[in-house]
Amino acid sequence: xGLFDFIKKQFIDVIEWTESGDGTVAWRFPMADNxxxxxxxxxVRESQMAVFVNEGQVADVFGPGRHTLTTQxxxxxxxxxxxxxxxxxxxxxxxxxxxxxxxxxxxxxxQQPVTxxxxxxxxxxxxxxGNYAWRVVDPTLFMKEISGTRDTYTVADLDGQLxxxxxxxxxxxxxxxxxxxxxxxxxQVEFAAQLKTATAPEFARIGLSLETVTLQNVSLPxxxxxxxxxxxxxxxxxxxxxxxxxxxTAQAIPKFAENAGQGSGLAGxxxxxxxxxxxxxxxxxxMQQGLQPPAPAAAPVAAPVVALKPDEIMATLEKLADLKAxxxxxxxxxxxxxxxxxxxxx
Numbered sequence: 001x002g003l004f005d006f007i008k009k010q011f012i013d014v015i016e017w018t019e020s021g022d023g024t025v026a027w028r029f030p031m032a033d034n035x036x037x038x039x040x041x042x043x044v045r046e047s048q049m050a051v052f053v054n055e056g057q058v059a060d061v062f063g064p065g066r067h068t069l070t071t072q073x074x075x076x077x078x079x080x081x082x083x084x085x086x087x088x089x090x091x092x093x094x095x096x097x098x099x100x101x102x103x104x105x106x107x108x109x110x111q112q113p114v115t116x117x118x119x120x121x122x123x124x125x126x127x128x129x130g131n132y133a134w135r136v137v138d139p140t141l142f143m144k145e146i147s148g149t150r151d152t153y154t155v156a157d158l159d160g161q162l163x164x165x166x167x168x169x170x171x172x173x174x175x176x177x178x179x180x181x182x183x184x185x186x187x188q189v190e191f192a193a194q195l196k197t198a199t200a201p202e203f204a205r206i207g208l209s210l211e212t213v214t215l216q217n218v219s220l221p222x223x224x225x226x227x228x229x230x231x232x233x234x235x236x237x238x239x240x241x242x243x244x245x246x247x248x249t250a251q252a253i254p255k256f257a258e259n260a261g262q263g264s265g266l267a268g269x270x271x272x273x274x275x276x277x278x279x280x281x282x283x284x285x286x287m288q289q290g291l292q293p294p295a296p297a298a299a300p301v302a303a304p305v306v307a308l309k310p311d312e313i314m315a316t317l318e319k320l321a322d323l324k325a326x327x328x329x330x331x332x333x334x335x336x337x338x339x340x341x342x343x344x345x346x
Contacts, residue, residue, distance in 0.1 A: 017097035035090035047101035142207030169198040
């Protein structure tokens with residue numbers, strides 16, 4: 001190297017990293033062709049760590065503080081370069097800074113429903129989403145496994161991999177929590193804690209710490225949600241089918257009054273309402289009997305034949321259609337009853 005090149009070369013006497021924004025996890029100090037002055041000052045701020053690398057080998061690691069760089073403070077680098085203890089010349093080394101503060105509000109969620117075992121339904125396909133936070137705790141391991149010698153490494157570079165860690169452990173978290181799907185909404189903290197416990201080892205394997213996991217929502221696919229809503233509705237009715245039918249009849253009274261005001265026959269409406277109440281009570285009794293254990297066989301009693309007028313039959317059909325629309329009757333039950341009633345019109 002000529003005298004001009006030696007004069008042109010600059011010696012670095014201050015090494016530091018001032019983060020200009022969010023999202024950077026690792027940053028290499030720009031050395032170019034320059035050398036580090038012996039006795040230079042290394043400033044590592046809170047929420048940072050610095051790593052010296054010599055020809056691809058990790059040497060000394062520095063935590064927060066102000067460090068004067070000498071052979072005494074760089075023991076590993078001194079050993080790698082075979083320096084004498086009195087070595088005082090400028091030297092070359094790569095310096096990497098790592099941000100150790102929490103990377104907050106990282107999002108995770110299921111793109112497709114995940115099938116899990118459930119003690120109530122056997123198996124369900126659920127969707128879930130939330131957020132999580134992590135930080136670098138072992139910069140040496142993180143550099144070896146993930147960031148390497150890149151000039152910068154960002155949170156976005158890791159996003160897909162870390163979300164994958166969380167998603168692959170959802171089933172484990174549900175199983176370990178012992179919480180049924182219907183209770184997950186009321187036990188989101190417990191589910192999130194189990195998901196964190198199941199996933200944390202994956203983060204530790206690459207030098208990270210999974211700090212927090214939150215569950216913001218858990219739901220079923222739309223088609224399964226409709227089935228669940230029907231099941232919940234029937235469960236709420238339970239043994240009170242008679243009261244439910246009376247409530248439905250009471251709700252229908254204003255409609256009959258409205259029809260009467262529009263010129264329809266009030267007497268026919270009244271008969272239709274009466275027939276609907278009779279029909280509702282009959283259905284309630286049938287369902288009540290279906291939920292009870294069978295009684296000992298008794299002597300058959302001839303059921304009285306109830307004659308229905310055409311208006312009453314049509315009104316009853318309207319009530320049945322309304323019950324079918326609300327999910328109380330299935331299509332098969334409605335069709336069977338409709339056929340039975342229409343035969344009486346012939």
